[in-house]
Amino acid sequence: MKSRYKWMSIFIALLVSLALGANFNQVYAKKDNGVLKVAMEANYQPYNWTQTNDANGALPIEGSHTYANGYDVMIAKIIGQKLHQKVVVVKTEWDGLLPALTSGKADLIIAGMSPTTEREKAINFSKPYRHGTFVVITKINSKYANAKTLNDFKGAKITAQQGTSHYAMINQLRGAKKQTAMRDFAAMRQSLISGTIDGYLAEDTEATSFKLVDPDIKAIPISKMPGFHVTKEESVTSIGIAKPNKDLLKKVNNALATIPEAERTKLMTNAIKVQPKTDNGKKGNQENWLVSMWKQYGGMLLSGIGMTLLLAFVGTIAGFFIGLVVGIIRTIPTPATLGKKWLLKVINWLLSIYIEVFRGTPMMVQAAVIYYGIAQFWHINIDRTAAALIIVSINTGAYLAEIIRGGILSTPEGQFEAASALGMTHNQRMWHIILPQAIKNCLPSITNEFIVNIKDTSVLSIISVSELFFVGTTVASQTFKFFPTYLTISAIYLILTFTITRIFNLIERRLAGNKNYNLMANQVQVGSTSKQGGNK
Missing domain, CATH: 3.40.190.10 (Periplasmic binding protein-like II)
Structure with missing residues (x-):
């Protein structure tokens, strides 16, 4: 059994070391x-x-x-x-x-x-430092491409970037169907190309930039149309x-x-x-899009994979130890003395709050609060990668605490009674009898949490951690090949999760030991050997 744990520890340490080595400069800024x-x-x-x-x-x-x-x-x-x-x-x-x-x-x-x-x-x-005018960007063959007045956009599905003054300006396009604001210009460009919107409102420089990569778009200058009003502040950038x-x-x-x-x-x-x-699909360019993307952005994608693995490995391992400690504390029997009894109640109450908060709120919100909130209110500037590691660890710890607690409580009562009959203390029962069985039984759930962490690191894009999804979004916005890029990212996630699942299944089988061990057959064999020894 010790050799199995040693083999598993060496494997995990090697993977963590590789991930840390690939991203060392990001952790210690x-x-x-x-x-x-x-x-x-x-x-x-x-x-x-x-x-x-x-x-x-x-x-x-x-x-x-x-x-x-x-x-x-x-x-x-x-x-x-x-x-x-x-x-x-x-x-x-x-x-x-x-x-x-x-x-x-x-x-x-x-x-x-x-x-x-x-x-x-x-x-x-x-x-x-820059003055601009506003346009509606649409397709050159759109029925709104020849709009001359604000009324000509009636029925058009128009959007703008989320969190900008551009979105409110859509209200001046009388009769236009205001769509949900989008997070960036790359998303709006793709939506226009795919036909899910009829146009989006932006500055004239965006139209000039877009026209260079897609000649089939047209910018309609709404700033010059009667009835369109913007404040001086909205027409400049500072x-x-x-x-x-x-x-x-x-x-x-x-x-x-x-x-x-x-x-x-x-x-x-x-x-x-x-x-x-x-x-943009130009003739004469016969190179496969996947090969072209990896040639240009392969380094970025590999770095994103390394960051994703780092966050998932370290977060799951640290979360396991957090969950182990919390799970053990929450299963301590009620002490006999009044002081210890109330102390345990207070600790359990605090741990319950920790579990409810981190299981009841999205990791994305936790990331924003911890990364920006700590710096703003306590003036502690945490590196974004270090903050991401902390967030994934404590979030994972909250889930694993309940998993491990369930594993401890599901151990047959007879195990406790037998250990007590041998004169073992609670700590001895826990460390030598209960935990080895509970952890082994919880291993499938721990593996599942690890798989979830590989995928959930994508929400850390809210604090701009350069994990796989964040890098993939950048690549898509630069190449304008959204579907192929996100399909590639999906395939990478699938390969990572599939590989990790198989590795942990192997670890689980090794820890389970030989399932074909037959106690009765061995007893018969031992008895037969004894009889043969007697005949001699």
């Missing part, structure tokens, strides 16, 4: 006061996007081996030069930009954000800065003042020119 951290989506061409190298002046993305480029990145570089600071991009989903800034995860937001009244209540904004940091706001405004309008126009033109291209 060092704080550098000479760095200016700029938050952006890195998924909004031509303002910002993700690429695999530093070509065309791209900047590194924090906690990954990828880079960001685009108009926003170029503006950030100029500001960094004026402030004599190295610029690092903090890649964050749109909904995470404000929390990243207010929690101290980033120093600036440069992401094509408009300084609306609601946002100005939470953060400060610099002077505008840099977001935390309210307490007024000195940085002054420095950023001074830096922007040194960039003439002609240079800004040149920067945008160049950003559109060098943005990621896609073959």
Whole structure:
């Protein structure tokens, strides 16, 4: 039995070591006061996007081996030069930009954000660094492609990006069917191509960028239509800065003042020119899409797989020990003394709260609260990978605590009675008799929790952890091949879960021992041997 546990421990330690080694630099991120951290989506061409190298002046993305480029990145570089600071991009989903800034995860937001009244209540904004007009982007063969007035969009299914002022502007398109807001421009582009929407509202730069990769789209300039109104704040983009940091706001405004309008126009033109291209099914390109994707983004995908395995392995192992401790405590018999009795009740009450909270709330919400909340309220800046490991571990621990408790309680009562008859204490009964059986019986459930963790790490994209799903989303948004990319990601998840299931099934069989052991046959054989010895 000891050799089996040793073999299992070596196997798990090897896998954890490989995962840690692949992602070591992400877990232990060092704080550098000479760095200016700029938050952006890195998924909004031509303002910002993700690429695999530093070509065309791209900047590194924090906690990954990828880079960001685009108009926003170029503006950030100029500001960094004026402030004599190295610029690092903090890649964050749109909904995470404000929390990243207010929690101290980033120093600036440069992401094509408009300084609306609601946002100005939470953060400060610099002077505008970009002016734009608004368009409805639709297909060139759409019945709405020749719209001349706001009334011509009657019946059209129109959407815009979630959390932006663009979404409210749809109300001015009289009779349009306002669709659910989408999380990013990549999703809206794909929805338009697939025909699930008739168009989406955006700035003119988005139309120019989209036109380069899909000539079959058309931008309808609604800003020039009678009756369409936007405030000055909604038509410009500014840099977001935390309210307490007024000195940085002054420095950023001074830096922007040194960039003439002609240079800004040149920067945008160049950003559109060098943005990621896609073959879009062009003739002459006979290379398989899967081969092409792995050639260009294989490193990113492998890094995402490594991060997913790291979170699942470490989270499950740490969660197992958390659940083991909690499960043991919750099965301790009621003490005889009054003081110990009340102490155990209080501890059990606290552990019950822990279990109910972490089993009763989504991991995505837990991730946002722990990663951003701790930094905002307690000023403790946790690295996103370390935060992800903590989140997966304590979430898993809450589930495994009940699984292990059930395994302990399901052990036959006769086991307890026999151990007590031998004079064993509660601790001796637990460690030598009960737990070995309970853990072995719980192994299928523990394996299932591990499989769930491999898939559930995808929700950690809310804090921009570069796991498999987050990387896959980035690849899809850059290549515009959404279905093939997500199909590939699904296949990778299936391979991971299938392989892990088979490995743990093997471990379970080895721990179970020889099922063909026949006690009666062995007794007969021993008796036969004894008789033969007597005849001698």
